Amino acid sequence: MDEEYAFFPGCIAKNVYPGIEKATRIVFEKLEIGLRDYEYSCCPPPGVMACYDKPSWLVIGARNLLQSEKDGLNPMTICAGCYGTLHNVWYALKNDPALMDYVNENLSKIDLKYEGKNHPIHFLDILKDHKEKIAELKELDLGLNVAVHYGCHYLKPTSVTGENSERPTLLDEMVELVGCKAVPFKDRLSCCGAGGGVMSGEPDVSLKIVNTKLNNMKAANVDAIVDICSFCHMQFDQSQKKLGTTEIPVLHLNQLYGLAFGIRPKHLAMHTHLVSTRDIVKKVKAAKKG
Amino acid sequence: MKDIGVFICHCGVNISNTVDVKKVIEEISKIQNVAICKDYQYMCSDPGQEMIKRSIKEHDLDAVVVAACSPRMHEPTFRATVSDVGMNPYCFEMSNIREQCSWVHTDKEKATEKAIDLVKGAVARAQLLEPLQSEGFPVVPSALVIGGGIAGIQTALDIANSGYKVYLVEKEPSIGGHMAQFDKTFPTLDCAACILTPKMVDVARHPKIELLTHSEVESIEGSVGNFIVNVKKKPRYVDMDKCTGCGNCAVNCRLVGKISSEFDMGLAKRSAIYVPFPQAVPLKYTIDPDACLFLKHGRCGKSPKCVDVCTTDAINFNDEPKTIEFNVGAIVVATGYREFTAERKPEFGYDLYPNVMTGLELERIFAPSGPTGGKPIINGKVPKKIVFISCVGSRDKKVGHPYCSRVCCMYIAKQAHLLKEKIPDSDITVMYTDMRSFGKGYEEFYERVQKEGVKYRRGNASEVYGNDGKTYVRAEDTLLGIPYELEADLIVLGTGLEPDPNAGDVGKMLHLSLSSDGFFLEAHPKLRPVDTVIDGVFLAGTAQGPKDIPDTVAQASGAASHVVNLLSKKEVLSEPTIAVVNEDMCVGCKTCMLLCPYDAHEFDEDKGVMKINTALCKGCGSCSAACPSGSIKMNHFTKDQIVAQILEVL
Numbered sequence: 001m002d003e004e005y006a007f008f009p010g011c012i013a014k015n016v017y018p019g020i021e022k023a024t025r026i027v028f029e030k031l032e033i034g035l036r037d038y039e040y041s042c043c044p045p046p047g048v049m050a051c052y053d054k055p056s057w058l059v060i061g062a063r064n065l066l067q068s069e070k071d072g073l074n075p076m077t078i079c080a081g082c083y084g085t086l087h088n089v090w091y092a093l094k095n096d097p098a099l100m101d102y103v104n105e106n107l108s109k110i111d112l113k114y115e116g117k118n119h120p121i122h123f124l125d126i127l128k129d130h131k132e133k134i135a136e137l138k139e140l141d142l143g144l145n146v147a148v149h150y151g152c153h154y155l156k157p158t159s160v161t162g163e164n165s166e167r168p169t170l171l172d173e174m175v176e177l178v179g180c181k182a183v184p185f186k187d188r189l190s191c192c193g194a195g196g197g198v199m200s201g202e203p204d205v206s207l208k209i210v211n212t213k214l215n216n217m218k219a220a221n222v223d224a225i226v227d228i229c230s231f232c233h234m235q236f237d238q239s240q241k242k243l244g245t246t247e248i249p250v251l252h253l254n255q256l257y258g259l260a261f262g263i264r265p266k267h268l269a270m271h272t273h274l275v276s277t278r279d280i281v282k283k284v285k286a287a288k289k290g
Numbered sequence: 291m292k293d294i295g296v297f298i299c300h301c302g303v304n305i306s307n308t309v310d311v312k313k314v315i316e317e318i319s320k321i322q323n324v325a326i327c328k329d330y331q332y333m334c335s336d337p338g339q340e341m342i343k344r345s346i347k348e349h350d351l352d353a354v355v356v357a358a359c360s361p362r363m364h365e366p367t368f369r370a371t372v373s374d375v376g377m378n379p380y381c382f383e384m385s386n387i388r389e390q391c392s393w394v395h396t397d398k399e400k401a402t403e404k405a406i407d408l409v410k411g412a413v414a415r416a417q418l419l420e421p422l423q424s425e426g427f428p429v430v431p432s433a434l435v436i437g438g439g440i441a442g443i444q445t446a447l448d449i450a451n452s453g454y455k456v457y458l459v460e461k462e463p464s465i466g467g468h469m470a471q472f473d474k475t476f477p478t479l480d481c482a483a484c485i486l487t488p489k490m491v492d493v494a495r496h497p498k499i500e501l502l503t504h505s506e507v508e509s510i511e512g513s514v515g516n517f518i519v520n521v522k523k524k525p526r527y528v529d530m531d532k533c534t535g536c537g538n539c540a541v542n543c544r545l546v547g548k549i550s551s552e553f554d555m556g557l558a559k560r561s562a563i564y565v566p567f568p569q570a571v572p573l574k575y576t577i578d579p580d581a582c583l584f585l586k587h588g589r590c591g592k593s594p595k596c597v598d599v600c601t602t603d604a605i606n607f608n609d610e611p612k613t614i615e616f617n618v619g620a621i622v623v624a625t626g627y628r629e630f631t632a633e634r635k636p637e638f639g640y641d642l643y644p645n646v647m648t649g650l651e652l653e654r655i656f657a658p659s660g661p662t663g664g665k666p667i668i669n670g671k672v673p674k675k676i677v678f679i680s681c682v683g684s685r686d687k688k689v690g691h692p693y694c695s696r697v698c699c700m701y702i703a704k705q706a707h708l709l710k711e712k713i714p715d716s717d718i719t720v721m722y723t724d725m726r727s728f729g730k731g732y733e734e735f736y737e738r739v740q741k742e743g744v745k746y747r748r749g750n751a752s753e754v755y756g757n758d759g760k761t762y763v764r765a766e767d768t769l770l771g772i773p774y775e776l777e778a779d780l781i782v783l784g785t786g787l788e789p790d791p792n793a794g795d796v797g798k799m800l801h802l803s804l805s806s807d808g809f810f811l812e813a814h815p816k817l818r819p820v821d822t823v824i825d826g827v828f829l830a831g832t833a834q835g836p837k838d839i840p841d842t843v844a845q846a847s848g849a850a851s852h853v854v855n856l857l858s859k860k861e862v863l864s865e866p867t868i869a870v871v872n873e874d875m876c877v878g879c880k881t882c883m884l885l886c887p888y889d890a891h892e893f894d895e896d897k898g899v900m901k902i903n904t905a906l907c908k909g910c911g912s913c914s915a916a917c918p919s920g921s922i923k924m925n926h927f928t929k930d931q932i933v934a935q936i937l938e939v940l
Contacts, residue, residue: 166635
């Protein structure tokens, strides 16, 4: 394979939502993009860890980054949180030789060294260069009205990510490739409420934020939420059970692509979600027949 | 060996509090070539200067060192002092023991030691100083003003009224600039056109002003006192001498009402042959070559209607660009600004929602000659719920504009007032960052607008979004600490000012520096706000930075007075602190030529050596430092002088 990445699955996909990891492996195999596995630890989270102990966050982040450096592979994340950490660590070290020295001083204790030669990438930024192939692989037009959720750390800070955080369009375009429509809804760019340690530290606040967001999605009458971040994915899925008010199925973009490529929903572990994906599965089956 | 006099200033207590002046005198007096060393409370005062003069005469001094403040402050003062008694001013050396010593240190002992070293260095340099002579150049008694907005208009009138010839160059078909687009001006609510158009007419009628509209400066060469300017007159396709401005051509043009009017911010349509606005000066029609059917396709019906109806036979489709050359002694850059591009703030949906408009667009809605005849109609409706968003493109690092645009708070207040006047039952909210109503009568006006019922809520808007055909603005009220949202029929973006990219070419021609905000850099932010570091080139108006009309006019008059100062001299003296080429050593490698930021190097093909244009050289020293053969000497900053100084300080 010409194109290959180091696959950084992140803790949530690995431990809570195996469907995200599975779907990613299937989709990338179909796209003929190689994924190589490494001995990764937790990223660690950009909100919780970086705010409390930035030096350790940098060192652990660098240890993850360096795994694939010798092989010349860029680490690919499927979670905006992991992306936030790896990308921000990489950016900080690249632009501050003193920080790089500090990190390597600590890494030398375990005989490791990071040189900043590779750089992390979010899977959405890989897929955007394979739009034609995705359209080619598509077996069904899913015909779903979806609420897309970008994930704050994918977009911000713009000085580091270079993204247009006020009116992003890439994910909207990517769901359209498989016959879905990104429905506009109020405050579509607001936070899911999970990040920054809010989910663990202030669970009530976190639920309040996600409830507002879910209600705005509901008002727009969407069939599903499509995310590009395992952490946001967990927040949307678990919170709905806790709130008991809404029932909007939650899909990671790679699960959505898996469905469009004709993969069986069970193989995408969609049955492991807390919010039932049955309605989606029904619609997909109907689309298959039609 | 020279006889050198050294004078140490206390600067009140500014120096003597941190530096032991007595100790400095003691040490410096020990130096062999120091003939006299004295101190004084204020060396720059009359008695201080007298003391220096007396000492020069008494001790027959060859050079003088004053240890005091920065040379930027008083070097000119003391140069004048020594030349009063016949010493060459370049035999004077200043040692800065205030800004670079007493002000930045607290340890008196160490500061004294440093002051001694600094003065020793200055003495060592003074020993090697050479007398230099300034050269005189004749001054061409005329000026070029680039830009025909209110800044350029005022500058041109002031210079011309002093009796000097002015060339006023404007790239648009009419002068007037942005001010002509405004309806009323804050805080007095004068009608902009009523106060501007008389000035425009004065410009056109003035015997000393040559008005070059629809023209662009193509090149500028030469230097202070004698700039050689080339101006390209773009083709109007209308004979200026024959056109009477009757407007029959525009009414009958096949494209009447089809071409977007730049002057009306695209809110109204014009013909392919047009004047930007009814009061245009000169009132001569221009054909837009990008629109005109005849110019684009070679035919326009059976025959062009403009030609058919023109009674004076003024249409000339064969018109071509003409370049004219003239010489001027001084140049004023009054190239103005550009309104911030609202699309760069996608969260405000300027390109998505037709009821989101910019401040300048709303000005055209208000204007009696504008697209709605002055009626407050937006997309066919009279808006009732109106929101103003301030600081759009100002005080915003994200778009690279950390600066305040200085006019938006007040133009928003004015526009809110005008809307309230025209639509009394409207509900108007201004979302502001901070209110900056700093000018004369501004705060009072702001209060008046509040009393008229306009609501001011602190905290900027975050987003404009549409839903079911309605538009909402979301914001945070930072006084109440709550997020809120308002429905609005009209959303006005308080767009700020940014540098006009078209001015970049003029800047390059004149080697002007830009400040970090991208506007042209003045020579000194406080004391030389209309000068540039290029002699003979001055700034007026928003080309130098955002400012309102009163400030623009004040600066324009300031620039004009500096021009008149310069033109009233028969000749200008050049600084002799410039680079000199040793022709015997120069190998003609041209390294220096590539480095010179002022184009002062001219290669002498016959001799194969470099020559330096003494009028253009600013003495920056780049060439001297880079010359591989060491054949360029910097007058007053020779290698020997600098090395001697460094060795003493170390």
